[in-house]
Amino acid sequence: MANTQTMTAEATTIEPPKFLSGAQAIMQCLVENNVKTIFGYPGGAIMPTYDALYDYQDRIKHILVRHEQGAGHAAQGYARMTGRAGVAMVTSGPGATNLMTPIADALLDSTPMVCLVGQVKANLLGTDAFQECDIIGMSMPVTKWNYQITDADEIPEIMAKAFYIAESGRPGPVLLDITRTAQADFMTKPFVYKPCDEIVSYRPRYIPKQSQVEEAAKLINSAQKPYIFAGHGVLIANAQDELDAFARKADIPVATTLLGMSALPHNHPNYIGWLGMHGNYGANVLTDEADLIIAIGMRFDDRVTGDLAKFITQAKVVHIDIDPAEINKNIVATAPIVGDAKEALKALLPLIKERKHTEWIAEFKKYDEIEFEKVSKRDLFHDGDQIKMGEAVAMLSKKTKGEAVTVTDVGQHQMIVNRYYEYMKPNSLVTSGGAGTMGFALPAAFGAKVGAPDREVIALIGDGGFQMTIQELGTIAQSGLPVKIIILNNNFLGMVRQWQQLFFEKRYSFVELQNPDFITIAKGFGIDAHKVSDRAELSGELDKMLAANTPYLLEIVCEKEENVFPMVPAGASVASIRLE
């Protein structure tokens, strides 16, 4: 009480502040950056900023998540759709630690994100204060850049820098740890926002060196069996048209990585499938036949290469990447090109000769036939009683003409979606690739819907991952975002079960789930929900879901012990790919 009286007394004697408070400056910076929506969760140390947000509600929409992890993944989903930094705002301590998983995920998947994190008052730093956590120290290994703001005057410059770093070069997450003092204090000078476009110690190279381009063009022009690996970098650089033109002109087969999915439409004459552990048969096996690999915006992840010592040892490699640290990291490049995928392809296009590689591309088709006989046919055209994930996804693909945005979680269903969804539009897969974060899909889906309100956004989630962030149903219901949610329920942690079956002598160690009634739960959150287990009803149920213009959940009860093939066993060479 005494405290309140003192404050009142002071308030009457102090002149009204001349300048913005730190918290107002943060809001103003978001407006200047054209940020329309942020995802967050309030708490003690971020309260001054939430107070300022109250006055900015007409300019900045805030989506209140149910757990800070949800805010992070939603910001990622938004970023993946728009190419712009998603903004997550949370409080100090546990609020910030809950954000660590999305941040780590965003770093691995090159996703721009700006995390605004509250911190205790500057004078309490290092005192083990309530909800204090060394979040700068903690987030250091998983952020592209982080910074602690202790002075309100720093805010405009640091915010501008944060957005620039997050979005430029190889995108990534940036964390700003903002002390309560910096939020609550008033600036001592007028607010001036100057967008950042240069940092002396950070100069990403967009335009490649001409000498590197020429070297690569020579290799491409003389290759007999060239093969393009298209990664996430193609989509980040918005280079799908350039990739299309390049692939057509030189007539080179193109496979995508998991995150490069949808860089070319699946009916493109040069598209031959996807690479990696559960990728296509031909796409994997023929890596051993190519004489030149042209890797564009991809990083030769172990899930793509299998046993590195046996991967593409016969081939020369042109490696295009904006991040110089990726060059020669896993695979030695014969001709590296450091630069933006779009700029590099633009520079290469006039230098490459028009060619025909009809026979080479036809080789992939031969493998497709084998894969269809041994794998796809079983998944799509079987006469079993139970629905298989593959047929559900293939049906969804047809019904949406391959034009929806699919947001997947992690596990068997993720691989199945990539196998059977026929992507026709670029930037249509949002998934957690590098980190493999279960629980990613549900929050990422509503983030993606905010980023692409005109597209159909469908989250496809396993029953395990769904329960990791199930509370975000509340966010979806409250925000009214018409996200479609499909649970592919096989009552198992399916991918782990598959490994246990294949490599651990069927010792099913803690992979079977006793699941709740998902329909009741969804309805409890106020979300329309339906369940289908009869194959005859699957089509009708999907139609109903797609016709809805509100949030909608469809639980598809799937065959329990289905396996995903093809599969390259972990650590084995891609040649040892299994079809059954």
Add this chain to the structure above:
Amino acid sequence: MTTYTLSIFTTNTIGLLNRITIIFTRRRLNIESLTVCETERKGVSRFTIVIRHESRDAVEKLVRQIRKVVDVLAVFGYLDHEIVFNEIALFKLATPLGGSPLDIKEINLDWNAKVVHWGLDYVVIEKNGTETEIAEFYQYMKNWEILEYLKSGRVAVGKTEKGLVEYLPEADWETV
């Protein structure tokens, strides 16, 4: 094992030391020595880090990861023959009454070291030199009772005519 010396130039930012060292620890690389100092450019710090490694390739990868840090301006990796380098060692020796006397002349002229502090019954001797020179001097110093011995990390400059000015031109950087 080959010794590599990394010269890392950064903007002077809190926490950057941590951001750089975690790149080593994540790859299970042991830092042999680390020296951080200001430079002739205002706001620019210089890290000199010494590591031993079997694989040059691994060191090159490490260098590229350090370059990737937003606040890092430049990184140079050197082999020993490419640099002039030194460390400083301090020896605190007991000189009790009746103990074996120190040969200051030998310490000065033969070992190129000097006594920098005279205590009542101890002295502090400073020796500058390479790790090998200091190690040899240490063997000699063991003839007396060493109360304390320590040495700094390596400092090093490249054997080229280039200066920092070529990487951080004066037009952009204020000199100290």
